Amino acid sequence: MKSLYILGTRGVPAQHGGFETFAEKLSLFLVSRGWQVTVYCQEASGGGISESEWCGVRRVHIPVESEGAAGTIVFDWKSTLHSLSQEGLFLTLGYNTAVFNLMHRSKSKVNLINMDGIEWKRDKWGVVAKTWFWINERIGCWVGNHLIADHPKIKLHLETRVRDEKITMIPYGGDEILNADETALTAYGLEPKKYSVIIARPEPENSVLEIVRSFSSVVRGHKLVVLGDFRPNDVPFHQQVMQAASSEVVFPGAIYEARAVQALRFFCRFYLHGHRVGGTNPSLVEALGAGCAVIAHDNDFNRWVASEAGVYFNSEADCAKLFDRLLTDEDELLRMKVASRSRFLERFTWSQILSEYEILLDTWYPTK
Incomplete structure (x- = not known):
């Protein structure tokens, strides 16, 4: 059975945003296709790391006491450390803490990184945050075994960092809504x-x-x-x-x-x-x-x-x-x-998007 570890989101089931929704859709799809999927989940409570199962998806709960950006960094750090002892394929959603993925590289783990948007260009961030994101984008391009761009324009941007063949463009998907309450x-x-x-x-x-x-x-x-x-x-x-x-x-x-x-x-x-x-x-x-x-x-x-x-x-x-x-x-x-x-x-249907992801993940699955 193939194993995939998803890092970089707050966890499943989705309660926050686009990455969480995608992680939920992808994990459920792959489980139905015979994969073993683990999703790292950020928890506000204290205590130690614990595990649970949700709809066939293994969840690793990482407790973090800090809130906001600081809490996210701590969560990513702890998730990365835990994941280093796992065997299989890794999918990191976002590059905001790509510096931690250096550890995956040092342990010869195969890690695909969805590079999301050009975060360091956003007006809302100050100079320190923009510098952090710019550095981590560069690191992500280097340490990721393969990069995923969610838009042709993002792919063109990443091509200024790495060679074209290191990038696959797959957008996000959505549900078709034919009626509502x-x-x-x-x-x-x-x-x-x-x-x-x-x-x-x-x-x-x-x-x-x-x-x-x-x-x-x-x-x-x-x-x-x-x-x-x-x-x-x-x-x-x-x-x-x-x-x-x-x-x-x-x-x-x-x-x-x-x-x-x-x-x-x-x-x-x-x-x-x-x-x-x-x-x-x-x-x-x-x-x-x-x-x-x-x-x-x-x-x-x-x-x-x-x-x-x-x-x-x-x-x-x-x-x-x-x-x-x-x-x-x-x-x-x-x-x-x-x-x-x-x-x-x-x-943009989920059936298209998730099938494209499975093909890419199959291509990069490590063999020994």
């Missing part, structure tokens, strides 16, 4: 197609302020729902966004309940995606899978994912013009929604 909207005072939605961390690089300003420039007779953990008393940027919002902008907070998020996507008129940095964004893929009409920031990352399904803006003025035109254009709305499903089925 409309009653989930009532808690937020929303009706189908009478609102548009932003689902993103409230950070400058995600164009949240620009979208809110452009929407709020005139009365729309339409609502804009902005999901996210806004703390205006603590974060100046959050305060700036909320002050720029008209009375038609709704801030329901961070919503993690899958049923509610699924409904908010499925029944929206437009899904707004302002991300300027990154690779294949899981939330954008999920919007395509839900058949959303997508309005996105105009960059190579978003254009490859959404392709003809999206319409794009470069500035607040561009975004405002799109709202002016598209809020009353039913024909274009239908075209965009059909194109979203077509693009999703073309490239």
Whole structure:
């Protein structure tokens, strides 16, 4: 039986973000295909390392007392140390602590690294954090036996570090959503197609302020729902966004309940995606899978994912013009929604993505 060890996520089942969802999907898929899969899971409680089984997946629970970035570093360190005594193939999701993967290399472990986005380019990080990420990206490129890029643009970036044949491009996948629970909207005072939605961390690089300003420039007779953990008393940027919002902008907070998020996507008129940095964004893929009409920031990352399904803006003025035109254009709305499903089925179904991963993992499985 082939054994795979997945490092770099908070664990399964998924409760946090894209990497955790991917780890859950991949581990369950491989278990169904006869693999033995171990996922390292970060735990907040104290005590020693323990193990459990979930849906056939072996989970190694690593207790970490620290929170935030410090806790993640400690978790990655402890996970790496534990994994060195294991035999099989290793998959590390993200390069943020790639310096620890030097130990895998020194022990002749075969480790594939998903290099995620270009983290050191993100506006939210200070000089120290950006330097740390830049160094670890370089180390990851060197120590990984093979690299996985989640977007053609990320692959091109990595080709400036390593040779082309060391990189395989496999994007993230998503679920196709053909229906959702409309009653989930009532808690937020929303009706189908009478609102548009932003689902993103409230950070400058995600164009949240620009979208809110452009929407709020005139009365729309339409609502804009902005999901996210806004703390205006603590974060100046959050305060700036909320002050720029008209009375038609709704801030329901961070919503993690899958049923509610699924409904908010499925029944929206437009899904707004302002991300300027990154690779294949899981939330954008999920919007395509839900058949959303997508309005996105105009960059190579978003254009490859959404392709003809999206319409794009470069500035607040561009975004405002799109709202002016598209809020009353039913024909274009239908075209965009059909194109979203077509693009999703073309490239982003889990069946495609997970099969591509299994082929790659099979290729690199160590033989003795």
